[in-house]
Amino acid sequence: MEKFQESMYKLIVETSTKLPKDVRRAIAKAKLRENAGTRAAMSLATIVQNIQMADENVSPICQDTGLPTFKIKVPVGVNQIEMKEAIRRAIAQATKDGKLRPNSVDSLTGENSGDNLGIGLPVMKFEQWEKDYIDVRLILKGGGCENKNIQYSLPCELEGLGRAGRDLDGIRKCILHAVYQAQGQGCSAGFIGVGIGGDRSAGYDLAKEQLFRPVDDVNPNEDLRKLEEYIMEAANKLGIGTMGFGGETTLLGCKIGVMHRIPASFFVSVAYNCWAFRRLGVIIDPHTGDIQEWLYQEGEDVDLKQEETEMTGEAREVVLEAPITEEQIRSLKVGDVVRINGMIYTGRDAIHKHLMDHDAPVDLNGQIIYHCGPVMLKDENGKWHVKAAGPTTSIREEPYQGEIMKKFGIRAVIGKGGMGAKTLAALKEHGGVYLNAIGGAAQYYAECIQSVEGVDFLEFGIPEAMWHLRVKDFTAVVTMDSHGNSLHEDIEKSSLEKLAQFKERVF
Numbered sequence: 001m002e003k004f005q006e007s008m009y010k011l012i013v014e015t016s017t018k019l020p021k022d023v024r025r026a027i028a029k030a031k032l033r034e035n036a037g038t039r040a041a042m043s044l045a046t047i048v049q050n051i052q053m054a055d056e057n058v059s060p061i062c063q064d065t066g067l068p069t070f071k072i073k074v075p076v077g078v079n080q081i082e083m084k085e086a087i088r089r090a091i092a093q094a095t096k097d098g099k100l101r102p103n104s105v106d107s108l109t110g111e112n113s114g115d116n117l118g119i120g121l122p123v124m125k126f127e128q129w130e131k132d133y134i135d136v137r138l139i140l141k142g143g144g145c146e147n148k149n150i151q152y153s154l155p156c157e158l159e160g161l162g163r164a165g166r167d168l169d170g171i172r173k174c175i176l177h178a179v180y181q182a183q184g185q186g187c188s189a190g191f192i193g194v195g196i197g198g199d200r201s202a203g204y205d206l207a208k209e210q211l212f213r214p215v216d217d218v219n220p221n222e223d224l225r226k227l228e229e230y231i232m233e234a235a236n237k238l239g240i241g242t243m244g245f246g247g248e249t250t251l252l253g254c255k256i257g258v259m260h261r262i263p264a265s266f267f268v269s270v271a272y273n274c275w276a277f278r279r280l281g282v283i284i285d286p287h288t289g290d291i292q293e294w295l296y297q298e299g300e301d302v303d304l305k306q307e308e309t310e311m312t313g314e315a316r317e318v319v320l321e322a323p324i325t326e327e328q329i330r331s332l333k334v335g336d337v338v339r340i341n342g343m344i345y346t347g348r349d350a351i352h353k354h355l356m357d358h359d360a361p362v363d364l365n366g367q368i369i370y371h372c373g374p375v376m377l378k379d380e381n382g383k384w385h386v387k388a389a390g391p392t393t394s395i396r397e398e399p400y401q402g403e404i405m406k407k408f409g410i411r412a413v414i415g416k417g418g419m420g421a422k423t424l425a426a427l428k429e430h431g432g433v434y435l436n437a438i439g440g441a442a443q444y445y446a447e448c449i450q451s452v453e454g455v456d457f458l459e460f461g462i463p464e465a466m467w468h469l470r471v472k473d474f475t476a477v478v479t480m481d482s483h484g485n486s487l488h489e490d491i492e493k494s495s496l497e498k499l500a501q502f503k504e505r506v507f
């Protein structure tokens with residue numbers, strides 16, 4: 001097994017940087033469905049470009065390289081203790097090489113371990129089997145989509161859909177609702193794994209297990225096959241679309257599993273995965289530790305080629321450079337595309353909390369905040385380089401954002417998934433704007449960053465620090481403006497109306 005660590009390193013790097021073929025096929029299909037010139041088509045074009053850039057740069061597709069979870073099947077007699085150690089070393093190495101973001105945080109102190117190791121991390125689940133080879137599968141599931149997982153306890157009342165009872169039709173309603181409640185925040189279009197039955201933890205395990213099924217397989221259970229097919233069709237009529245911008249594709253895959261339950265409990269657990277569905281697997285020779293075969297890579301290479309596309313389509317394009325005046329901000333409207341040049345400052349969870357009762361380390365008057373936790377590498381000369389830098393889910397900053405904008409005079413925030421009523425009111429009052437970048441497009445945005453001019457709060461860890469970035473042609477869409485308009489609010493409303501059309505019994 002001397003090659004096992006090297007094989008695990010290859011598996012980690014490949015999973016973080018190259019989407020599997022089954023996922024590429026689903027994205028290619030989605031792209032064909034969108035009408036040219038729409039926001040959804042533009043966003044998908046950016047996503048496709050990002051996938052290609054990650055291939056070429058061998059760099060993370062998305063800056064959130066997730067919580068690494070390994071599922072390992074071993075023949076009797078294989079030493080699992082040694083395998084665990086080899087996996088831990090491979091994880092630390094991949095982090096050092098900038099293929100994974102340091103993502104392991106002490107839940108009590110907030111300290112980032114820096115190498116992706118920690119109590120319980122990475123997750124490794126072993127199982128013995130009768131076969132004579134080792135099967136290792138890895139999923140890197142990011143935080144934004146993980147936060148959109150949801151568990152239903154039947155019977156329940158669902159907005160738009162009414163009563164969901166303890167039968168197949170109740171299950172149908174829960175799954176549709178799960179897609180609706182995710183909106184664009186988990187970087188739609190997404191994939192869902194559903195677990196029916198079990199208790200709360202076994203149900204979620206079963207849901208996540210479904211994410212290891214190939215996207216194009218067929219459920220052997222006839223009822224579930226029909227339900228999967230139905231969900232794919234119905235969910236794509238909700239009009240949530242790529243990044244919640246509206247459009248034809250909201251769901252890229254749906255896999256449903258079932259297990260027994262106890263009489264009092266009836267859970268439907270849904271695991272939501274973003275379009276950056278990073279999961280791969282390998283077959284390993286138990287003597288040498290070498291890779292014998294890659295999984296999820298059957299079929300022809302997937303052609304994602306596209307014509308040169310511009311983010312703008314038919315939208316008005318505005319160039320922004322900080323410091324921005326209130327007048328400039330008030331001239332922006334939902335739907336405008338902005339190209340940002342000059343300085344932006346990253347700030348996410350730790351910084352927003354901190355700024356509520358502390359001063360900012362730089363003058364933020366008229367400036368732009370980017371909700372982003374990048375992957376960064378320092379070279380021998382102590383210079384920082386951006387390896388991946390897409391947006392993070394903005395709604396987590398909802399309790400703080402409005403106040404912080406007013407307190408420091410910030411004019412624009414860039415993020416993804418949109419923000420709520422409190423921020424919208426503050427944008428109107430203060431003269432601010434919310435800009436939606438394409439979630440997961442971490443290579444695409446990293447290329448817009450010309451230099452790293454400084455960093456504050458590095459003690460919060462690399463993802464949570466405030467990075468001072470000089471950008472060129474950083475493109476985003478105005479989705480909340482200073483006149484009280486919010487594309488997110490509109491899509492939520494219209495998708496709820498569409499959801500209500502699926503109220504009647506189907507199964």
Ligand SMILES: O=C(O)C[C@H](O)C(=O)O
Pocket residue numbers: 063064142143144145185186372373391392393394439
């Ligand atoms: O942590 C991040 O960088 C992003 C996160 O996965 C998110 O979707 O919000």
Ligand code: SF4
Pocket residue numbers: 062063064065141142143144145185186187274275276390391392393439440441
């Ligand atoms: S930013 Fe989006 S694509 Fe990246 S892990 Fe989070 S949900 Fe997934």
